[in-house]
Amino acid sequence: MNAIIHRSKYRDEQTEGILRLYDGERPVFSCVTLELGWKDNTPNISCIPKGIYRATSRISEKYGKHYRVLQSDGSEVPGRDYILIHIGNFKSDIRGCMLVGQTHTDLNADGYLDVTASGLTLNRLLELAPDGFDFEITGEH
Numbered sequence: 001m002n003a004i005i006h007r008s009k010y011r012d013e014q015t016e017g018i019l020r021l022y023d024g025e026r027p028v029f030s031c032v033t034l035e036l037g038w039k040d041n042t043p044n045i046s047c048i049p050k051g052i053y054r055a056t057s058r059i060s061e062k063y064g065k066h067y068r069v070l071q072s073d074g075s076e077v078p079g080r081d082y083i084l085i086h087i088g089n090f091k092s093d094i095r096g097c098m099l100v101g102q103t104h105t106d107l108n109a110d111g112y113l114d115v116t117a118s119g120l121t122l123n124r125l126l127e128l129a130p131d132g133f134d135f136e137i138t139g140e141h
Contacts, residue, residue, distance in 0.1 A: 001129040007139030056132040
């Protein structure tokens with residue numbers, strides 16, 4: 001499995017995108033993403049740089065089953081560690097990681113878009129790519 005995450009909107013506080021998962025050339029799943037804004041790849045406060053990565057599945061007490069983001073060679077993203085793709089709805093749920101969801105909408109009326117159905121979305125992604133997937137982040141950063 002492979003995916004493209006296209007970041008479609010950058011704001012100072014957050015970055016919105018779309019993840020499209022492919023089985024070879026065939027698209028099999030699509031969802032939205034939410035990350036923090038670009039802060040020069042600073043841990044815990046920035047989205048990660050555009051590039052090619054690998055999402056590997058893992059389990060933790062806090063998030064249950066989710067993905068860890070590594071470089072394609074299996075090493076940590078330079079200057080970062082334990083970047084995750086996990087459940088959450090709001091930018092306040094993110095510390096340098098990525099949330100997935102069904103749609104972008106302002107759930108808490110704070111003027112920022114959040115993600116809906118994050119748990120269901122992540123579970124579907126894990127069903128389709130239980131061992132992980134390679135992906136490329138495209139966009140400005």
